[in-house]
Amino acid sequence: MAIVIVDGQEIEIGDGERLNGIQAAQRAGIEIPHYCWHPGLTVVASCRMCLVETGRRDPASGAISMMPKLVPACQTPARDGTVFVTNSQQVTDARAMVEEDLLIRHPIDCPICDKAGECHLQDYHFQHGREQRRADIKPFTSRRRPLGDSVTLFVDRCVMCSRCVRFCREIPGTSELMVTNRGAHEEIDVFPGFPLANKMAGNVVDLCPVGALGDRDFLYSQRVWFMQNHDQICAGCSTGCSIHVDENQDRIYRLRPRPNPHVNQWWMCDEGRYGWKHAHDERRQTAPRRRDGEQLRVEEWGELIPQLDADLRAAGRLAAVLSPHLTVEEAWLLASYIRAIDPQAWLVPGPVPVVGQDETFGGGFTIHAEKCPNRRGVQAVVSALSDELITWEQFLERAAGEGFGAVWISGGYPAAWHGESEAEQLAAIPLRIVQDIFPSPLWEQAGYQLPGAVFAEREGSYVNFDDRLQSFRWAIRPPAGVQTEGRLFWRLAGRRGMYQADEVLLEVARRVAYFAAAVQPVPEVGVDLKVLSLA
Amino acid sequence: MPDVGATEPVLLALVGRPDSHTRAVYEQAGGYQALRRAVGELAPENVRELVKSSGLRGRGGAGFPTGLKWTFLPQDHPGPIYFCLNADESEPGTFNNRILMEDDPHQVLEGLILSCYATRATTAYIYMRYEYPLAWQRMQAAVDECYAAGYLGRNVLGSQFSLDVYLHRGAAAYICGEETGLIESLEGKRAWPRIKPPFPAVEGLFHKPTVVNNIETVACVKHIVDRGADWFRSIGVPPDPNNPRDPGSFGPKLYCLSGHVERPGCYEAPLGITVRQLIDQFGGGIRGGRRAKAAIPGGISMGLLTADELDCPLDFAGPGRYGCLGLGTAAVVVMDETVSMIDFLENSCQFFEHESCGQCTPCREGTSWALKMMRRIKAGRGRLIDLDLLLEIADSIGIMPGTTICGLADGAAWPIKNAIRKFRGEFEEYIRRTNPQGCHETAPVPALDLVALH
Ligand SMILES: Cc1cc2nc3c(=O)[nH]c(=O)nc-3n(C[C@H](O)[C@H](O)[C@H](O)COP(=O)(O)O)c2cc1C
Ligand code: SF4
Numbered sequence: 001m002a003i004v005i006v007d008g009q010e011i012e013i014g015d016g017e018r019l020n021g022i023q024a025a026q027r028a029g030i031e032i033p034h035y036c037w038h039p040g041l042t043v044v045a046s047c048r049m050c051l052v053e054t055g056r057r058d059p060a061s062g063a064i065s066m067m068p069k070l071v072p073a074c075q076t077p078a079r080d081g082t083v084f085v086t087n088s089q090q091v092t093d094a095r096a097m098v099e100e101d102l103l104i105r106h107p108i109d110c111p112i113c114d115k116a117g118e119c120h121l122q123d124y125h126f127q128h129g130r131e132q133r134r135a136d137i138k139p140f141t142s143r144r145r146p147l148g149d150s151v152t153l154f155v156d157r158c159v160m161c162s163r164c165v166r167f168c169r170e171i172p173g174t175s176e177l178m179v180t181n182r183g184a185h186e187e188i189d190v191f192p193g194f195p196l197a198n199k200m201a202g203n204v205v206d207l208c209p210v211g212a213l214g215d216r217d218f219l220y221s222q223r224v225w226f227m228q229n230h231d232q233i234c235a236g237c238s239t240g241c242s243i244h245v246d247e248n249q250d251r252i253y254r255l256r257p258r259p260n261p262h263v264n265q266w267w268m269c270d271e272g273r274y275g276w277k278h279a280h281d282e283r284r285q286t287a288p289r290r291r292d293g294e295q296l297r298v299e300e301w302g303e304l305i306p307q308l309d310a311d312l313r314a315a316g317r318l319a320a321v322l323s324p325h326l327t328v329e330e331a332w333l334l335a336s337y338i339r340a341i342d343p344q345a346w347l348v349p350g351p352v353p354v355v356g357q358d359e360t361f362g363g364g365f366t367i368h369a370e371k372c373p374n375r376r377g378v379q380a381v382v383s384a385l386s387d388e389l390i391t392w393e394q395f396l397e398r399a400a401g402e403g404f405g406a407v408w409i410s411g412g413y414p415a416a417w418h419g420e421s422e423a424e425q426l427a428a429i430p431l432r433i434v435q436d437i438f439p440s441p442l443w444e445q446a447g448y449q450l451p452g453a454v455f456a457e458r459e460g461s462y463v464n465f466d467d468r469l470q471s472f473r474w475a476i477r478p479p480a481g482v483q484t485e486g487r488l489f490w491r492l493a494g495r496r497g498m499y500q501a502d503e504v505l506l507e508v509a510r511r512v513a514y515f516a517a518a519v520q521p522v523p524e525v526g527v528d529l530k531v532l533s534l535a
Numbered sequence: 536m537p538d539v540g541a542t543e544p545v546l547l548a549l550v551g552r553p554d555s556h557t558r559a560v561y562e563q564a565g566g567y568q569a570l571r572r573a574v575g576e577l578a579p580e581n582v583r584e585l586v587k588s589s590g591l592r593g594r595g596g597a598g599f600p601t602g603l604k605w606t607f608l609p610q611d612h613p614g615p616i617y618f619c620l621n622a623d624e625s626e627p628g629t630f631n632n633r634i635l636m637e638d639d640p641h642q643v644l645e646g647l648i649l650s651c652y653a654t655r656a657t658t659a660y661i662y663m664r665y666e667y668p669l670a671w672q673r674m675q676a677a678v679d680e681c682y683a684a685g686y687l688g689r690n691v692l693g694s695q696f697s698l699d700v701y702l703h704r705g706a707a708a709y710i711c712g713e714e715t716g717l718i719e720s721l722e723g724k725r726a727w728p729r730i731k732p733p734f735p736a737v738e739g740l741f742h743k744p745t746v747v748n749n750i751e752t753v754a755c756v757k758h759i760v761d762r763g764a765d766w767f768r769s770i771g772v773p774p775d776p777n778n779p780r781d782p783g784s785f786g787p788k789l790y791c792l793s794g795h796v797e798r799p800g801c802y803e804a805p806l807g808i809t810v811r812q813l814i815d816q817f818g819g820g821i822r823g824g825r826r827a828k829a830a831i832p833g834g835i836s837m838g839l840l841t842a843d844e845l846d847c848p849l850d851f852a853g854p855g856r857y858g859c860l861g862l863g864t865a866a867v868v869v870m871d872e873t874v875s876m877i878d879f880l881e882n883s884c885q886f887f888e889h890e891s892c893g894q895c896t897p898c899r900e901g902t903s904w905a906l907k908m909m910r911r912i913k914a915g916r917g918r919l920i921d922l923d924l925l926l927e928i929a930d931s932i933g934i935m936p937g938t939t940i941c942g943l944a945d946g947a948a949w950p951i952k953n954a955i956r957k958f959r960g961e962f963e964e965y966i967r968r969t970n971p972q973g974c975h976e977t978a979p980v981p982a983l984d985l986v987a988l989h
């Protein structure tokens with residue numbers, strides 16, 4: 001165990017841990033301001049905002065000897081006996097100097113800057129800057145130019161931390177961004193004809209400590225202080241990146257990666273980042289309908305649910321198609337409900353959309369070809385309840401011959417997931433209950449049309465490609481008329497009160513060995529289901 | 536005080552002779568004998584020891600003991616070890632590397648080959664500044680001659696030692712002379728100096744152990760092998776007995792004398808001669824019988840000496856005692872009484888603003904802020920408070936206070952510190968005279984409208 005002393009506070013760090021001064025101070029609850037350092041990128045120690053005093057405590061005598069000059073905390077390893085002083089006059093002066101330097105040529109156009117409210121330059125100025133300007137006054141320009149289709153550079157706001165440049169080199173490995181010119185004339189730029197176009201480009205906007213990089217999708221759409229952010233999981237592919245959903249009044253404005261060392265580090269891909277638009281698509285279905293002969297009639301959920309339950313119970317043989325967009329809890333509730341009515345009911349995992357091939361970048365980040373968040377979780381639920389796993393394709397082939405009375409089809413895919421032929425193959429089943437977000441051939445022919453939820457409205461857990469289960473709560477409420485899957489299944493199952501995902505998960509974890517690790521409360525970074533299922 | 540007149544030139548011995556740049560002339564004068572002897576009789580460690588015991592200190596600016604630097608290389612490294620010969624010579628006032636490369640390139644190459652032998656380097660890169668086309672041609676021709684003669688390539692002179700030498704031409708940036716900037720640039724990247732540790736000796740070019748030495752340093756190595764460490768230590772200044780950390784300043788040195796003297800040029804003399812000796816005995820005195828006002832002791836980065844400080848000895852410890860940064864490249868630029876210190880400082884600020892690589896906030900912004908103030912002062916809109924701000928910038932940037940990655944910022948700071956502290960009266964008088972209304976203003980004032988600066 002190594003002891004590091006930060007401002008007189010002794011903190012213990014593990015022997016194997018390699019922390020720098022910034023991280024060690026964080027453990028002591030002390031923030032060392034920094035621009036260029038980012039835990040996911042190489043250290044350049046160039047912004048000099050993190051300057052501290054350092055020294056060593058002699059293990060024998062306990063005497064502390066300090067180095068005469070300042071050092072960047074980001075570049076200074078915290079070892080046993082390392083002393084950091086972050087609150088001396090020398091440090092305070094150095095921070096004030098860097099803040100002052102960075103503001104000399106900065107346009108200070110916070111009122112029209114997207115980053116205002118979550119800008120390091122702003123925050124640090126109030127904490128560490130000088131009260132008054134001393135440099136000459138100059139009306140500043142606010143030059144901007146696109147770096148690619150998704151990101152605009154506000155040239156004069158840049159503090160030259162080079163995070164964005166290092167990101168493109170080190171994480172996607174595409175190196176589009178570079179620094180041009182020299183000294184105070186430096187600018188971030190791209191080479192002519194080679195725009196910022198990598199599949200992770202949006203991350204540069206998050207990691208830019210100031211408002212120099214604007215996300216054109218988000219630009220000017222919302223002030224950051226109006227938004228609430230919620231911890232969620234990206235449903236774009238089976239990587240299952242930890243994300244923040246930033247919303248205001250149930251409208252999503254942006255998704256951002258949430259650091260998770262087991263899944264996505266600090267990043268997410270652009271497909272996931274911008275993959276929320278279907279949530280607010282005008283074509284979303286918001287009225288539950290029941291077929292009455294040729295007619296589909298809009299009904300209140302309160303009337304529809306008992307009717308649906310009765311129709312199912314009267315239908316005879318049942319089948320349920322469980323979408324890989326369902327959470328583990330939702331899948332469990334639906335499967336158990338159907339099985340309670342017909343203990344022989346077929347449980348069929350829904351189709352798994354696969355686009356292209358898995359794509360791994362230089363920095364190790366992988367975008368998976370499997371474009372859904374929970375194939376593993378849903379399959380595990382189905383396998384736990386069925387001896388034989390019937391695929392969607394087998395089901396389509398055999399459905400007409402099995403004499404089913406009703407089938408429950410859960411969809412929830414952001415893009416079209418079947419065509420007319422699939423609808424025809426299932427047409428022989430007298431009662432088709434379709435739960436989805438967009439109209440589709442199956443939807444049009446359904447006996448019940450049940451508008452369902454999108455990822456940000458759901459609650460529960462997904463299991464990613466690597467058997468990591470991550471739980472999340474809803475970020476936005478669904479549009480009026482939509483019952484989230486969890487809520488509807490909970491009601492159908494006759495459970496009381498509100499849908500409680502954690503209660504369901506506990507049930508699943510106790511009953512299904514694969515999920516055993518989830519009996520403990522699931523941490524923010526999720527839990528590895530392999531750990532217990534291997535043991 | 537060493538008797539400078541009596542020293543026979545060693546480094547410049549051939550300079551001025553017809554065809555001094557050819558192998559034939561160099562060999563007639565005894566060239567490559569040191570190499571033959573070393574490769575034939577001495578083990579690399581012996582050469583290393585020899586250089587260490589000579590007390591040779593780097594001529595590139597920092598004065599780091601060369602033998603000691605070589606011992607930082609890891610022992611038993613599987614290789615390759617790289618040698619970078621720093622010929623980026625961009626310190627204003629400095630041109631001794633150029634003379635060596637143009638007029639005696641074989642001396643440089645022999646020193647380089649010996650240094651590579653001593654450090655077990657098998658590949659050497661000569662990083663040459665862009666603006667030296669003749670030096671480029673002469674060095675390339677000399678390298679070709681060496682390959683032809685078996686001094687370079689596989690099995691140098693039939694020994695087990697092999698060495699390849701490549702010339703690399705820079706793109707005219709001062710920062711490429713900083714050793715890790717040089718390494719980055721050689722790797723094909725932007726010359727942003729690296730953070731240390733790791734030092735180049737441990738992890739340098741292409742992540743391999745690397746030595747960076749100056750042209751003049753390796754030229755000295757050749758003569759140390761030729762004439763021995765004792766000869767080298769017989770020239771120059773012994774360590775200060777009162778300072779246990781002073782390794783002394785031994786050997787001959789090339790002084791670049793320029794500015795307002797009668798005979799500017801590159802002169803060889805022992806380390807430790809004074810600025811005044813250099814001006815009077817070599818430079819023929821101040822131009823036109825005028826009086827000296829100030830002198831730069833070793834390239835502009837080192838700061839300024841006043842006319843009263845010209846007895847400053849030009850050894851590694853001398854200029855520091857007069858408030859300067861150090862000996863630097865021993866490039867002495869003399870300014871006579873016609874020179875305005877405001878002009879001097881504006882010019883100096885412009886150089887560093889232009890050459891800052893832009894990585895470190897304090898250097899990038901500090902040099903640019905200082906230039907803006909100096910331009911405004913010069914334009915007659917100076918404030919007295921500007922002098923304090925300039926000093927504050929100068930006192931807070933650099934590796935000495937710890938606020939930057941490389942020494943460029945220290946070099947930018949020293950002329951400001953010295954000029955304003957040593958000539959404050961002149962600055963104040965200028966500001967008061969040219970801006971009688973506004974000189975006492977302390978609030979921020981409008982910036983000058985300068986097109987090229989932002
Ligand atoms: C900004 C800056 C510029 C430098 N330029 C040069 C140069 O042009 N040539 C040189 O030999 N050393 C230069 N140096 C010093 C080198 O970093 C390095 O110390 C030197 O090349 C080592 O060689 P030496 O030990 O033989 O002196 C420069 C240093 C700094 C900080
Ligand atoms: S654009 Fe942003 S991330 Fe990139 S260097 Fe500038 S401040 Fe840093």
Ligand code: SF4
Nearest residue numbers: 892894895898939941
């Ligand atoms: S001190 Fe100046 S020149 Fe040196 S690395 Fe920093 S910004 Fe570049």
Ligand code: FES
Nearest residue numbers: 034045047048074
């Ligand atoms: S965060 Fe340490 S120097 Fe930038």
